[in-house]
Amino acid sequence: MAQNVYDNPEFYEGYEKIRNHPFCYNELIEFPVMQDLLPDIKDKDVLDVGCGMGKFIGYMLDFNPKSITGIDISNNMIQYAKSQIQSDKVTFHVTDALSYATNQKYDVIVSSLAFHYIEQYDTLIKHMYQLLNDNGVLLFSTEHPATTATKQEEIWHHEPNEYNHYKLDHYFDESERTIEWLNTNVVKYHRTIGTLINTLIDNQFVIERVQDTGNTRLSIEQWDEQKIQKVNNRPPFIVIRARKA
Ligand SMILES: C[S@@+](CC[C@H](N)C(=O)[O-])C[C@H]1O[C@@H](n2cnc3c(N)ncnc32)[C@H](O)[C@@H]1O
Secondary structure, three states: OOOOHHHOHHHHHHHHHHHHOOOOHHHHHHHHHHHHHOOOOOOOEEEEEOOOOOHHHHHHHHHOOOEEEEEEOOHHHHHHHHHHOOOOOEEEEEOOHHHOOOOOOEEEEEEEOOHHHOOOHHHHHHHHHHHEEEEEEEEEEEEOHHHHOOOOOOOEEEEOOEEEEEOOOOOOOOOEEEEEEOOEEEEEEOOOHHHHHHHHHHOOEEEEEEEEOOOOHHHHHHOOHHHHHHHHOOOOEEEEEEEEO
16 A cells, blocks of 8 residues: 555645645745746646645746646645645646556646655556546656665765765665655655666656756755765756657
8 A cells, every 4th residue: 555654744744844845845946947847837727746745736837838737645734735825727636656546637737756755666657647638748857767766775875974875775776765754664666767767768758858866956056065066976857758659
């Protein structure tokens, strides 16, 4: 069964603070790339998988979509998103992405940093394919395989005050990784770059863009040297845009 860590009250409280910080990784590293790669959504039906607190939905509303549906396994997340977004174009559902069933098809599916929580990647991609209209676009970010590979507790090899050796052990061991974050054991899944991309190709998607995320103009403006160095020495996320052939 899928883990629903965001409904754990202690974890959620910590996460909400991090996600609402204007200089968090999501805002400075991941979000700018998702914004860049978002296709034209004017008059389109859009699905946001693992929409969380609804940040991307709020952004997308400015581009006049026909509708946006946000789904998330966490009731906490959906309640927060509902409290932030007042638009009759938007509907929300609390559901596991793999169980989401609807007769509707979407022109664009976006998903920010949710796919690494889902074990059955091939099933997930097949499901996304079913939910898309012909020629529809799937745009998603996930933790970068270079980040999720290691099974060591200490993920950096430290020279004093430097973050120049990120560990890459167990790269080919595609399986669960449990990390401690906000005093909670969080389960995610490591896959290689080959698996991320070839699963899309095997399911009749055409790859349009693969972007390793690095520092952005915003992160360089807002962060200290040590944080910038960390991102220079390890891509935190990967963003992929693919089209249903
Ligand atoms: C790191 S948060 C990102 C939230 C949001 N997309 C953002 O960028 O702010 C990951 C989200 O994925 C959701 N999630 C995890 N597993 C899920 C699943 N199996 N089905 C649907 N949502 C899931 C979590 O509840 C959480 O809201």
